Amino acid sequence: MGLLSMKVALIFPPTCDPTAPYISLPSLTAWLRSHGIEVVPIDANLECTERLLQPENLEILAERLAKRLSRLERKRFLDHREQLAYTALWQGKRSARALLQNIEDAVSVLRDRSGARFFDPIEYYHAVAKIEAALRLVSAAFTPLEMDFTKYRTPFSLLDMDQIRNDARADRNPFFNYFSGHLADRLAKEQVGLVGVSVAYTSQIQQAYTLAYLLRRKLPNVYLTVGGPAMTQLFLRLDSDKRIDCLGPFHSAVLLEGEAPLLHIVRELESGRRSAGLSSAADPVDLTGLPAPDFDGLPLERYFSPFPVLPYDPTRGCYWRKCAFCHYGLAEKGTAPYRERPLETVLQHLEKLSTRHNCHLFYLSQDVMAPRTVHRLARDVRTAGLTWHWATDLRAERYFSSEVCRDLAEGGALAVALGIESGSARMLHLIRKGNAQKDLESVIQNLAAAGVAVEAMFFTDFPTESYADAMATLQLLDAQREAIALFMCGRFQLTSGSAVAAQPADFGIREIWYVAGDDLRNTLYYEEKLASKTAAEAERIEARLIRIARHWKLRHYPWAGSLSTAHTLLWYERFGPQIFKQLARERGLRSGTRIDTQAAALPQHVRTIAAHAYANEASLWHMLVHGERTVAPDLFRRLAKNLPALSVRKIRRLSG
Numbered sequence: 001m002g003l004l005s006m007k008v009a010l011i012f013p014p015t016c017d018p019t020a021p022y023i024s025l026p027s028l029t030a031w032l033r034s035h036g037i038e039v040v041p042i043d044a045n046l047e048c049t050e051r052l053l054q055p056e057n058l059e060i061l062a063e064r065l066a067k068r069l070s071r072l073e074r075k076r077f078l079d080h081r082e083q084l085a086y087t088a089l090w091q092g093k094r095s096a097r098a099l100l101q102n103i104e105d106a107v108s109v110l111r112d113r114s115g116a117r118f119f120d121p122i123e124y125y126h127a128v129a130k131i132e133a134a135l136r137l138v139s140a141a142f143t144p145l146e147m148d149f150t151k152y153r154t155p156f157s158l159l160d161m162d163q164i165r166n167d168a169r170a171d172r173n174p175f176f177n178y179f180s181g182h183l184a185d186r187l188a189k190e191q192v193g194l195v196g197v198s199v200a201y202t203s204q205i206q207q208a209y210t211l212a213y214l215l216r217r218k219l220p221n222v223y224l225t226v227g228g229p230a231m232t233q234l235f236l237r238l239d240s241d242k243r244i245d246c247l248g249p250f251h252s253a254v255l256l257e258g259e260a261p262l263l264h265i266v267r268e269l270e271s272g273r274r275s276a277g278l279s280s281a282a283d284p285v286d287l288t289g290l291p292a293p294d295f296d297g298l299p300l301e302r303y304f305s306p307f308p309v310l311p312y313d314p315t316r317g318c319y320w321r322k323c324a325f326c327h328y329g330l331a332e333k334g335t336a337p338y339r340e341r342p343l344e345t346v347l348q349h350l351e352k353l354s355t356r357h358n359c360h361l362f363y364l365s366q367d368v369m370a371p372r373t374v375h376r377l378a379r380d381v382r383t384a385g386l387t388w389h390w391a392t393d394l395r396a397e398r399y400f401s402s403e404v405c406r407d408l409a410e411g412g413a414l415a416v417a418l419g420i421e422s423g424s425a426r427m428l429h430l431i432r433k434g435n436a437q438k439d440l441e442s443v444i445q446n447l448a449a450a451g452v453a454v455e456a457m458f459f460t461d462f463p464t465e466s467y468a469d470a471m472a473t474l475q476l477l478d479a480q481r482e483a484i485a486l487f488m489c490g491r492f493q494l495t496s497g498s499a500v501a502a503q504p505a506d507f508g509i510r511e512i513w514y515v516a517g518d519d520l521r522n523t524l525y526y527e528e529k530l531a532s533k534t535a536a537e538a539e540r541i542e543a544r545l546i547r548i549a550r551h552w553k554l555r556h557y558p559w560a561g562s563l564s565t566a567h568t569l570l571w572y573e574r575f576g577p578q579i580f581k582q583l584a585r586e587r588g589l590r591s592g593t594r595i596d597t598q599a600a601a602l603p604q605h606v607r608t609i610a611a612h613a614y615a616n617e618a619s620l621w622h623m624l625v626h627g628e629r630t631v632a633p634d635l636f637r638r639l640a641k642n643l644p645a646l647s648v649r650k651i652r653r654l655s656g
Contacts, residue, residue, distance in 0.1 A: 007038045007039070007040055007190055007191060007192045007193065008032060008037055008038065008039050008040070008192060008193070008194045008195075008196065008266060009039075009040045009041075009042060009187055009190065009192040009194070009195045009196070010025050010028055010029060010032075010039060010040070010041050010042065010195075010196045010198060011042045011044050011183075011195060011196070011197050011198070011211065012024065012025050012041075012042070012043050012044060012045050012197075012198050012200075012204075013044050013045060013048075013197060013199065013204045013207040013208050013211055014044060014045040014048040014049065014152070014175055014203075014204065014207050015045065015048070015049075015147055015148070015149060015151075015152045015203050015204065015207065016045055016149055016150070016200065016201050016203055016204060017045075017149055017557065017558035017565065017566075018045060018046050018049040018050075018149070018303060018304045018558075019110070019303055019304045019305045019309075019558050019565065019566040019567055020303055020305060020308070020309045020310070020311070020363070020565075020566040021043060021295060021298055021300070021303065021310065021311065022198075022200055022311065023293060023311040023312075023313055023365045024198040024200060024228055024258075025041045025043065025198060025298065026041070026293030026294050026295045026298065026311075027259075027293050027313065028196070028198065028258055028259065028262060029041045029293075029294045029296075029297070030290075030291040030292060030293055030294035031259045031262075031263065031290070031291065032262070032263065032266065033291075033294055034291045035263055037263075037266055039297070040190050040192060040297065041297045041298050042183070042186075043298055043299070044178075044179075044183060044207075044211070045204070046299070046302060046303060047178070047182075047183075048175050048178055048207075049304070050302065051178055051182075052134065052135075052138055052174065053103050053104075053106075053107055053131070053134055054103075055103055055104060058096070058099065058103060058134060058137060061096075061137055061138060061141040061174075062093075062096040062137065062141075064141045065089055065092050065093060065096065065137065065140055065141045066093070068085070068089055068141075068143075069086070069089040069090070069093060072085065072086045072089065072648075073648065075648070076647065076649075077645035077646065077647055078609070078645060078646050078647075078648060079640065079641070079643070079645050080613065080616055080617070080620075080640040080641075080643040080645075081144075081637075081640060083609050083610075083612065083613035083616075083646055084143075084144065084613045084614075084617060085143050085144065086606070086609060086613075086648070087602075087606060087609060087610040087613055087614075088139070088140045088143040088144070089140050089143060090602055090603075090606045091136060091140055091602065092136055092137045092139065092140020092141060092143075093140070094601045094602065095133035095134070095136040095137045095140070096133075096137050099130055099133055099134060099137070102130070103130055103131075103134055105127075105130075106126070106127040106128075106130035106131055107127075107131075107304065109123050109124060109126075109127035110124075110127055110128075110131075110304040110305065110306070110567075111302075111303075111304060111305070111306060112306050113306050113307075114306075115306050115307075115574070118305075118306045118570075119570075119571070119574050119575075121583055121586070124560065128555065128559050132148070132556075135147060135148045135149075138174050141174070142172060142173070142174055145172070145174075147174070148556070149203075149556075149557060149558055150201075150203060150556070150557050151202075151203050152203045152204070152206055152207065153203075154167055154172070155633075155636070156631065156632075156633050156636075157206060158202075158205060158206065158520050158522055159517055159518055159519060159520065159522070159631060159632075160517075160519035160520060161245065161246065161248050161519075163633075164206060164209045164248065165209075165213065165248075167206055167210070168206070168209060168210035168213050168214075173206075173207075173210055175207055175210065176210065176214070179207075179210060179211045179214045179215075180214045180218065183211070184214060184215060184218045184219060187215070187219060187222065188218075188219060192222060193221075193222065193223060193269060194222065194223045194224075194225065194265070194266060194269060195215060195222055195223070195224050195225075196225050196226070196227065196254075196258075196262060197211065197212065197224070197225070197226045197227075197228075197250075198226075198227060198228040198258075199226060199227070199228040199229070199230045199231045200228050200229050200230055201229075201230050202230050202522075204228075204230060205230055205231070205234065208226055208231070209248055209249065212224050212226070212248065212249035212250050213248070213249045215249075216249045223251050223265075223269055223274060224249060224250045224251050224252075225250060225251060225252045225253065225254060225262070225265055226250045226252075226253050226254070227253060227254030227255070227258045227261075227262070228258070229328065229329040229330055231253060231255075232255045232256055232329070232330055233328065233329075233497075234246070234520060235253060235255055235278060236255070236332060236496070236497065237496050237520070237521040238520070238521060242519070243278055244277060244278075246520065247277070247278075251274065251275070251276055252265060252275050252276055252277055252278065252279060253277075253278050253279075254278075254279055254280065255278055255279070255280040256280045256281060256284075256330045256331070256332070256336075257281055257284060257285045257316075257330050257336075259281070259285050259290075260281040260282075260285070261279040261280060261281055264279070265279070284316070284317070284336060284337050284339060285316070285339070286339070287313075287315070287316060287339045287340060287341045288341070288342060288345075290341065292312070292349035292352065292353060293310075293311070293312060293313075293349075293353070295310065295353070295357060300357055303566075305566045305567060305570065306570070307359075307360070307361065307570060308357055308358070308359045308361075309359070309361045309362070309363055309566035309569055309570065310353055310357065310359050310361075310362055310363070311362070311363050311364075311365040312346075312349065312350060312353065312362050312363070312364055312365065313341075313364070313365050313366050314340065314341050314343075314346045314364055314366065314369065314373075314377065315338065315339060315340045315341065315366045315367075315368075315369050315370070315373065316336060316338070316339050316366055316367070317331075317335060317336035317337045317338040317339055317366075317367055318334075318335035318336070318338055318367040318368050319338040319368065319370050320368070320395060320434060321334055321335050321337075321338070322432045322434060323419075323421075323431055323432055323433060323499075324430070324431045324432045324498060324499040324500050324507065325421075325431055325459075325462065325492060325495075325498055325499075325500060326498060327495040327496065327497035327498040327501075328495065329367070331497070332497060333497040333498075333502075334497065334498070334499070335367055336367070338367075338370070340370070340373055343373070343376055343377055343380060344380075346377060347377075347380055347381070347384065347386070350362060350386075350388065350390075351384075351386060354386075354388050359388070360387065360388045360389065361388060361389050361390070361391075361414070361569055361570065361573060362388060362389070362390045362391075363390070363391050363392070363564065363566070363569065364390050364391065364392035365392075366392070366393070367393070368393050368394060368395055368419075369392055369393075369394060371394070371395075371397045371399035371400060371404075372399070374392065374394060374408065375399075375404055375407060375408065377411065378407050378408045378410070378411025378412060378413060379407055379411055380411070381411040381412045382407070382410050382411040382412075386412065387412075388412060389412045389413070389414040389569075389573060390412050390413060390414060391413070391414050391415035391416065391417075391453075391564060391569050391572075392413075392416060392417070393416070393417045393418075393419070393564070394416050394417070394418060395418070395419065395434075395435070396418045396419075396420065396435055396439060396440045396443040396444070397435075397439070397443070398439045398442070398443075400442075400443045400446055400447065401446060402446045402449060402450070404446075405443075405446040405447045405449070405450040405452065406450045408447070408450065408452060409450040409451045409452050413450075413452050414452070414453060414569060414572055414573055415452060415453035415454075415455060415485065415564070415568075415569060415572050415577070416447055416452055416453070416454060416455065417455040417456075417457060417563055417564050418440075418443065418444065418447075418454060418455065418456055418457065419433075419457050420440050420444075420456045420457060420458055420476070421433055421457070421458060421459060422458065422459070422462070422465075422469065422472070422473050423437060423458075423472040423473040423474070423475060423476030423477070424465070424468070424469035424470075424472040424473060425437055426469060427462060427465055427469050427472075427473075430462070430464070430507065431462060432499070437476070440476075441476070441479075441480060444456065444480050444483050444484065445480075445483050447483075448482075448483035448484070448485075448577065449483075451576075451577065452577070453485035453486070453572045453576075453577035454483055454484050454485050454577070455484070455485060455486045455487065455488075455563045455564060456477065456480070456484045456486075456487040456488075457487070457488055457490075457563065458473050458477060458487065458488070458489040458490075459489065459490045459491060459492050460473060460489065460490075460491055460492065460541065461491045461492045462492045462507075463492075463500065463507045463508045463509050463526070463528055463532070464507065464508035464528065464530075464532050465492075465532055465533075466532050466533065467532075467533050467534075467537040467540075467541065470533070470541045471541065471544070473489070474489075474541070474544050474545055474548060477489070477548055478548050481548070481551050481552075481581075485572070485577040485578070485579075485580065485581075486552060486554070486561065486562070486563055486568065486580055487549075487552070487563075488562075488563050489545055494512065494524045494525075494526050495524065496521070496524055501524065504526065508528050508529050508530070508532075509526050509527070509528055509529065510526075510527050510528060510529045511526065511527045512524060512525065512526040512527075513525050513526075513629065515624070515625055515629050515630055515631050516629060516630040516631070516632075517630050517631040517632040517635075518631055525625065525626075550584065551581055551584055552580045552581055552584050553580045553581075553583035553584040554580070560580075561580050561583075568580075603652075603655070604655040605648065605651045605652040605654075605655040608651050608655060609646055609648070609651060612646065616640075616643050620636065620639055620640060620643075623639065624636065624639075
């Protein structure tokens, strides 16, 4: 009997959405269990969130914050970095007051099984505000950390392995004690032989490394491997000679889809051999015989939602694969090849999961599903008389006629997210979207008329996008706002495996570069051949977007009012697709529901220091990135030393 006749632990690290499980752990758990391997799935993201929000922990953090703030208050002058810390500590102090020592009640609102408090707008938004205030307190206590459910960063985070080790220290990492204590002890007690860490988002990368460094010290005989979309993208960006160094504390990393490589590592360990380095499957996973995601072992009742919303992958990859901007997830370039599970298997899996976990709402978690496939799925759901609902992402294809959209609604479709991208015909052609504007509008209207919540995704600032192009996007959004349940409008960000990065000249780009010092190549910068907008035009675009957005009650991810989240789907199901526009019209929700307005709640002298520090910080980073094209702590410190120090006492006196 080999080493891994014991157990495999699969861990999903912080920080990200704690309202529902992510697809990776149940998928890999099911795969390994189907091959007779014992698996312990651990959602460390959920567990860390629970621990952070315990009142006794927040009290400790408030004391830590108060001591740091007191030390700065006693100083005669504050240098630039101290000004930033002073501002963050004051914001955290106000957040601590806003919690009113009742964070447990906020958590109970989000877990309210009756739904009465969760679906009460005032109670819900107060609970969300308290959770957000708690996260600001955590960030402030560990300043210069910025942490919420979408990001985890310090000024020089993830630049290189030295910085990753630095940010893994106990005094810089709010999860250190959980990793080194409870989690390490549990793994030792479970006698696991392999720990696999699944990293879906960039916000989890630092914690994946932090956990691995600690486990190498505390459990030196345990084999450590890492994988997932964010780690795949990290390793793919690196030159081959740097990839092994980037493993750091891990014995190996799995790129692309993890099922076959992970099983191979387990079998190697069972036979007494330790694989090392990077591995990936020779071919994409065949979904035909893939088991349903296995959620057994995950504490579904403890997620921050009143009812379970479970992910399921009926397909993988993208059937279009032409969009010029696209590269993410488990693919070397562009998107992964498109594959489907048999529809009869999909229905069997979903009905079994619904019965086993008392789940009536699924998020079909894939890149995009082919129109005819999703249509057949809906008709099969209707024919079988199944009562659960689902949401997913679709391309706005001409196929989605009014009749087809009615079939989708009658077959359980609750919400559909559409990648509209732009309202400019020129931009749609340039990004190779393959949709005409009239088709985009038609699909939005058809879905909305059928009662399906339409979530529209846009972005601006694609290379060469003019002021007129951007305004065409906002005009489309405004014209369709009665039909659109929610929207998001981001800014284009260049990714290394996209067609734009491969052929920059074709998209009006003069130059692309990584800054020196960014060894892990986190951000790819570019310069257009000709500036496409003036600063004044950019300001007008932003102002128009803000005016349009007031028609919806939008919230930050992962709350109700952000796209494709568990909470949003639950609110659609309870109130219908128009709920977030109805809330925007209710006077009591337009103002007064936030318990903490951050900067507005700060004393005048703190706001003065904050404005000064933020302006200098922006100038420093612009100089580093666009002037020096180098990001390094030593260079930053040298430049920051030249900035004027401020006297807190003098500014407080002048502020009255």
